[in-house]
Amino acid sequence: MKFFSTRDREHFVSFEDAVFNGLAPDGGLYFPADFPDMSDFFNSMTGETSFVEIATGIVDQLVGAELGEGEARRIAEEAFPFEPKLVKFEEGQYILELFHGPSCAFKDFGASFLATVMSAYLKKRGKKATILTATSGDTGSAVAQAFHNKENIEVVILYPSGRVSPLQEKQLTTLGGNIKALEIKGSFDDCQRMVKEAFLDGELKQAMTLTSANSINLGRLVPQSMYYAYGLSRIQDIAGKDGEVHFCVPSGNFGNLTAGIFAWKWGLKADGFLAATNANDVVPEYLKSGDYNPRASVHTISNAMDVGNPSNFERLETIFHHNIDAMRATVKGEMVTDDETKVLMKEAYQRDGSFIDPHTAVGLIAARRYRDSLENKAAANVVTLSTAHPGKFLEVVEEAVGVQPPLPAQLEALKDKAKVSVVIENTLEALKGFLLK
Numbered sequence: 001m002k003f004f005s006t007r008d009r010e011h012f013v014s015f016e017d018a019v020f021n022g023l024a025p026d027g028g029l030y031f032p033a034d035f036p037d038m039s040d041f042f043n044s045m046t047g048e049t050s051f052v053e054i055a056t057g058i059v060d061q062l063v064g065a066e067l068g069e070g071e072a073r074r075i076a077e078e079a080f081p082f083e084p085k086l087v088k089f090e091e092g093q094y095i096l097e098l099f100h101g102p103s104c105a106f107k108d109f110g111a112s113f114l115a116t117v118m119s120a121y122l123k124k125r126g127k128k129a130t131i132l133t134a135t136s137g138d139t140g141s142a143v144a145q146a147f148h149n150k151e152n153i154e155v156v157i158l159y160p161s162g163r164v165s166p167l168q169e170k171q172l173t174t175l176g177g178n179i180k181a182l183e184i185k186g187s188f189d190d191c192q193r194m195v196k197e198a199f200l201d202g203e204l205k206q207a208m209t210l211t212s213a214n215s216i217n218l219g220r221l222v223p224q225s226m227y228y229a230y231g232l233s234r235i236q237d238i239a240g241k242d243g244e245v246h247f248c249v250p251s252g253n254f255g256n257l258t259a260g261i262f263a264w265k266w267g268l269k270a271d272g273f274l275a276a277t278n279a280n281d282v283v284p285e286y287l288k289s290g291d292y293n294p295r296a297s298v299h300t301i302s303n304a305m306d307v308g309n310p311s312n313f314e315r316l317e318t319i320f321h322h323n324i325d326a327m328r329a330t331v332k333g334e335m336v337t338d339d340e341t342k343v344l345m346k347e348a349y350q351r352d353g354s355f356i357d358p359h360t361a362v363g364l365i366a367a368r369r370y371r372d373s374l375e376n377k378a379a380a381n382v383v384t385l386s387t388a389h390p391g392k393f394l395e396v397v398e399e400a401v402g403v404q405p406p407l408p409a410q411l412e413a414l415k416d417k418a419k420v421s422v423v424i425e426n427t428l429e430a431l432k433g434f435l436l437k
C-alpha cells in the first residue's frame with residue numbers, strides 16, 4: 001500500500017515515509033492510494049475477537065508487506081496492552097469507551113501505535129530520532145506516555161510554565177527516562193513558535209533527526225479505525241448481525257471520524273456516521289448549507305473539540321471525491337450547546353450515578369436526536385465514541401453534576417510522583433542549547 005498527499009496524487013510514499021514526514025512536503029495530508037477490501041476479515045470477527053487480533057488483521061492487510069512477516073502482530077501486541085469497552089447507555093444507544101489507556105483518552109490508541117511503529121522502523125535502520133512537540137496541556141500526555149521507554153527515540157515536550165493544570169503537568173513531567181519536559185517561560189504560542197523554528201534550523205538538522213507526532217500523522221489515524229471494527233463486533237454480539245449500526249463521533253479536528261470512514265471504505269458494516277460538535281460547528285454547517293466557512297474557534301466546556309478549522313476536512317473531502325452529496329449520504333452533522341451538554345451529564349448521574357465526560361456528552365445528545373430521525377429507528381443501534389474519562393475533566397463535570405467524579409487509577413497514581421522539568425527561556429537559542437548539549 002502506498003500513500004499520496006491530498007494535494008498531489010502523482011507522488012507516492014511508503015508508510016514509513018508518511019509516518020516520519022507527518023505532513024506531506026506540499027502541505028497536504030497523507031492519504032491511502034486505495035482501499036483494500038477487508039470485509040471477509042470483518043465478517044469473521046465475533047464477540048470474542050480481541051482488540052490485538054483486530055489490529056493485527058487490519059495492519060497486515062494495509063501495510064503488512066512493507067512491515068515484514070509477523071511484524072503486524074508484534075506491533076499490535078506492543079502498542080495495545082489496553083482495549084476499548086462497549087457499554088449500553090439506553091435503548092438503542094451504546095457507548096464505546098476509549099479511555100482505558102495510559103492518558104485516559106482515545107488519543108492513546110493513535111499515539112501508542114505511532115510510537116511503536118516509529119521505534120520499529122528506527123531499530124531496523126539503526127537510527128535514532130527526537131520527537132519535538134509543544135502542548136497546551138492535554139494533548140502532550142498521550143504522546144509522552146506512548147513514547148515512554150521506546151527504543152531509539154527521545155521525546156522533548158515544551159509546555160508553558162504555570163499555564164497547564166497541576167494534573168496535566170504531572171502527566172508531562174513524571175515519566176522520566178527518554179521523556180524530557182521543558183518548561184518554557186512564555187505562552188503556548190511561544191512553545192509552538194520554538195518548535196516550528198527548530199524544525200527549520202540548519203544546525204539542528206545537521207546534528208539530529210527531528211520529527212513530530214502530530215495528530216494529523218497517518219500513523220495515528222490508521223489505528224483509530226480499529227476500534228470501529230471492535231465496536232461492531234461487540235454490538236453484533238449483543239444485538240445480532242441484522243440490525244442497523246451507526247457511529248456517532250464527538251469531533252474537533254475530525255481525525256476520529258475520518259478513521260471510521262476509512263474502516264467503512266475497507267468494508268466494515270456501518271449504516272451511517274454522525275459528526276457531533278459543540279458550537280464549533282463548521283462541518284455540520286457545511287453539510288446543511290454546502291458552504292465551508294472555517295473560522296476562529298470559540299471556547300466551550302468540551303474544549304478538546306474547540307476547533308474552527310478542522311485539519312482532517314481535507315481528508316474527508318478526498319474520501320468523498322469533493323462531492324458533498326456523497327458525503328451527505330454517509331455523514332450527518334449535529335451541533336450541541338454547552339447547556340445541553342451539562343443537562344445530559346446531570347441526567348446521567350441522577351439516573352444511575354454514572355459520570356460522562358463533556359465530549360462524550362455532546363455525542364450522546366446528538367446521537368439521541370439522530371436516532372429519533374431515522375426511518376428504521378427501532379432496528380437501529382447507535383454507538384457513540386467516548387473520547388475521554390470523566391475524571392480528566394473534573395471541574396467541568398463537577399460543575400454540571402454537583403459531585404466530583406472519581407479520578408481514574410492512572411491519574412490517581414501521579415499524585416505522589418515528583419515533577420522533573422527543565423525551565424528555559426522562550427527563544428530558539430535556549431531550545432538549541434538544550435537539544436545540542
Ligand SMILES: *Cc1c(COP(=O)(O)O)cnc(C)c1O
Binds near residue numbers: 255
Ligand atoms: C482530541 C479529542 C476530541 C476530538 O477528536 P478529533 O479526532 O480531533 O475530532 C474529542 N474528545 C477528546 C476528549 C479529545 O481529546
